Amino acid sequence: MAENQMDEYEAQDKRIRERLDRIGRKIMIMSGKGGVGKTTVTVNLANALVDMGCTVGVLDTDLHGPNVAVMFGCKDAELLSGDGQTFIPVTPRPGLKVMSLAFALEDPDAPVIWRGSLKNSAIRQFLSDVEWGDLDYLLIDTPPGTGDEQLTVCQSIPELTGSIIVTTPQEVAVLDARRSVNFSRKLGVAIIGVIENMSGLICPHCKEEIPIFGKGGGKKMCQEMHVPFLGAIPMEIGLPEAEDNGKEWVAETGHPSAEALRAIANEINNGTACSTSRDTSFLGTPSCKPSACASCTSNCPSRKK
């Protein structure tokens, strides 16, 4: 990296630090497997926390499939800039701020064909140049896996409060969730807990539970891997349609999935789930500044290539 690029990188790190210092808890939502409900969990936890009186920001780092805007009912919002340098997050309701690449795309059907380095810069820009202001929470939705996006989030936010890992009870999803647990451990990110989504389907007719993806797989993994279990959310007819229409599901009464999501939000907000602080030793010693990275030979993941 050329010296002026390093200066810019350091300056951006400083901006990220200053912005995120104003946010209480920064939580990354992740899963090894796709389609298990990360975005559903992110959006519903955000709404539930706002309902409890918290101020919440949601950052969508799923650059190839940004769905957060649809689920918050603000897909037609445009990316606005205050002073030409920073971005103003979209506010679908008081207390909630959202930033997604979806707001910058002219054609929602156009694929985003980006390599890792471009994704890294986009996410860092969302962290450094979005006017998040003072918030209680920043929930960061990620795509499936343990790749560029998750690494960028973990490396750019040393004071990340922790990760929430979403899985279904199915064996293949749990297998991938185990990788997310180990990813968090390797990067020194506290695991706030695991959520088992799609944990049984509630039959709309008889209200009996049908174990489509099985039941209890996520909870069992938590016991085996010694990580906190945050709760199980059943599958429910009506939830996908509410999400497609940007309707707040978690405010609905009489829905076991909404109740489960509210209980998890309550546990996060009032429980001890977020009290662990992050071990940032993987980021190197405090004297390990990006300017020294070029000559450093360690395996520290923050080393700039």
Ligand SMILES: Nc1ncnc2c1ncn2[C@@H]1O[C@H](COP(=O)(O)OP(=O)(O)OP(=O)(O)O)[C@@H](O)[C@H]1O
């Ligand atoms: N508990 C649930 N009951 C019914 N449908 C659900 C439930 N959870 C998620 N869904 C639906 O399952 C689909 C996948 O959910 P979602 O988009 O939240 O998953 P994801 O993990 O974010 O996916 P991706 O990996 O593509 O980002 C969506 O259509 C969503 O509406």
Ligand SMILES: [Mg+2]
């Ligand atoms: Mg998603």
